[in-house]
Amino acid sequence: MADDLIFYTHPMSRGRIARWMLEEVGQPYETRLLDFATTMKAAEYLAVNPMGKVPAIRHKDRVITECGAICAYLADAFPDAGLSPDPAERADYYRWFFFAAGPVEQVVTNKALGFTVNAEQSRMAGYGSHELVLDVIEHAVSAKAFLTGERFSAVDVYLGSQLGWGIQFGMLPDRPAFRAYLDRIFARPAYKRASEIDDALIAEQEAAAAPA
Incomplete structure (x- = not known):
C-alpha cells in the first residue's frame, strides 16, 4: 500500500536520487512535496527529519534520512528488486x-x-x-x-x-x-520515469509561480 511508504521531497533537490531508487524498487509510495522555506522547516516535518532537509522516507513505522541510507535501506527492504548483492x-x-x-x-x-x-x-x-x-x-x-x-x-x-x-x-x-x-x-x-515525474512537478511549480 502507498501509505506504507511515504516520500518527502522537493523536485529540485537530492530527493531526485531517492525518487529514482523508489522507482527502481517498484513499490507504491506516496509523495509529499515540501517547500524549502516553509513546510521543510515546519514542526510537522522536523519531527520526521530534524535537519529540515529532504529527502526522507517513512516505511511503516521507520524513518530513513540521508540519500545513501535511503538507497541502501530500500534495496534491503525490497530484495526482489535485486538491487543489493548477496x-x-x-x-x-x-x-x-x-x-x-x-x-x-x-x-x-x-x-x-x-x-x-x-x-x-x-x-x-x-x-x-x-x-x-x-x-x-x-x-x-x-x-x-x-x-x-x-x-x-x-x-x-x-x-x-x-x-x-x-x-x-x-x-x-x-x-x-x-x-x-x-x-x-x-x-x-x-531513471527515466523518475526524471519525468520530477521534471513535471518542476514545470507545475514554475507555472503556478508565474505572473498571471
Whole structure:
C-alpha cells in the first residue's frame, strides 16, 4: 500500500536520487512535496527529519534520512528488486556507498562553495584532493560495467546521481569515462520515469509561480 511508504521531497533537490531508487524498487509510495522555506522547516516535518532537509522516507513505522541510507535501506527492504548483492559479495557495494557519502559529497560541496584544499591541507582532508577523487571515480566506473561488477545495484543510483548532478552543475568535469557510465545507468526505465515525474512537478511549480 502507498501509505506504507511515504516520500518527502522537493523536485529540485537530492530527493531526485531517492525518487529514482523508489522507482527502481517498484513499490507504491506516496509523495509529499515540501517547500524549502516553509513546510521543510515546519514542526510537522522536523519531527520526521530534524535537519529540515529532504529527502526522507517513512516505511511503516521507520524513518530513513540521508540519500545513501535511503538507497541502501530500500534495496534491503525490497530484495526482489535485486538491487543489493548477496551479503558475501558486498565489499565493493559498501566501499563505494561510503566513498560517495564521504569524499564525493565533500568534493562536490566544496567545489560549489568555492573552497579548494592546498597541498598541506590535503593531508587532513579525508578526500585528499578534488583531482584525486575524480581519478578514483574514473577508475571505479571504468573497471566494470557497474560499481559492483556486471549487475546494476543501489550504489549506482547513489554515486551515479552525484556524478551526473556534479557534471550538470559544473562541479565535476565531463570526462569520457564518466559519460559512458552515465549513459549506461541513465538508460534505465526507472531513471527515466523518475526524471519525468520530477521534471513535471518542476514545470507545475514554475507555472503556478508565474505572473498571471
